[in-house]
Amino acid sequence: MTESIFTKIIRKQIPCHLLYEDDLVIAFLDINPVRLGHSLIVPKIQVDYFVDVPVNYYQAAFSLAQKLAPAIQKALGTTRIGLSVVGTEVPHFHLHLIPIEQDRIEGIRTFGNAAVLARQAELIRSVLNQA
Ligand code: 5GP
Secondary structure (H helix, E strand, C coil): CCCCHHHHHHCCCCCCCEEEECCCEEEEECCCCCCCCCEEEEECCCCCCHHHCCHHHHHHHHHHHHHHHHHHHHHHCCCEEEEECCCCCCCCCCEEEEEEECCECCCCCCCCCHHHHHHHHHHHHHHHHHC
16 A cells, blocks of 8 residues: 555654644644644544544544644634545545634635744644643
């Protein structure tokens, strides 16, 4: 099986703006965010389709979503976080956490600036670590 880009991130072969990791899951900012704060939660096992993900990894991903969403909200001052599973680009199951304002998600990906992402990751980690 070819290594996914997320497996390479998990193995620290390529960098990311890390938010959190433990034995089962890792969370980092999307490199090409739909909105500022767009984050990904990825199990540390490379499985494409959600129905095939071992239940402990699956539960760990959703549990982290419940902890990380409030941290993103607080750190970035957004009103709500949307959660979705897409999987059209990277064949490695993951959750998207996307800040939502004014009841809609803007569809233009224009904020992928490394300095902005680094600052956001730092803010979110600091809130997460206070909890
Ligand atoms: P999906 O597979 O759910 O359709 O989308 C995959 C998501 O992963 C996209 O939002 C894309 O911007 C993000 N992505 C793809 N490659 C990388 C990468 O190397 N680093 C990070 N942080 N995000 C990535």
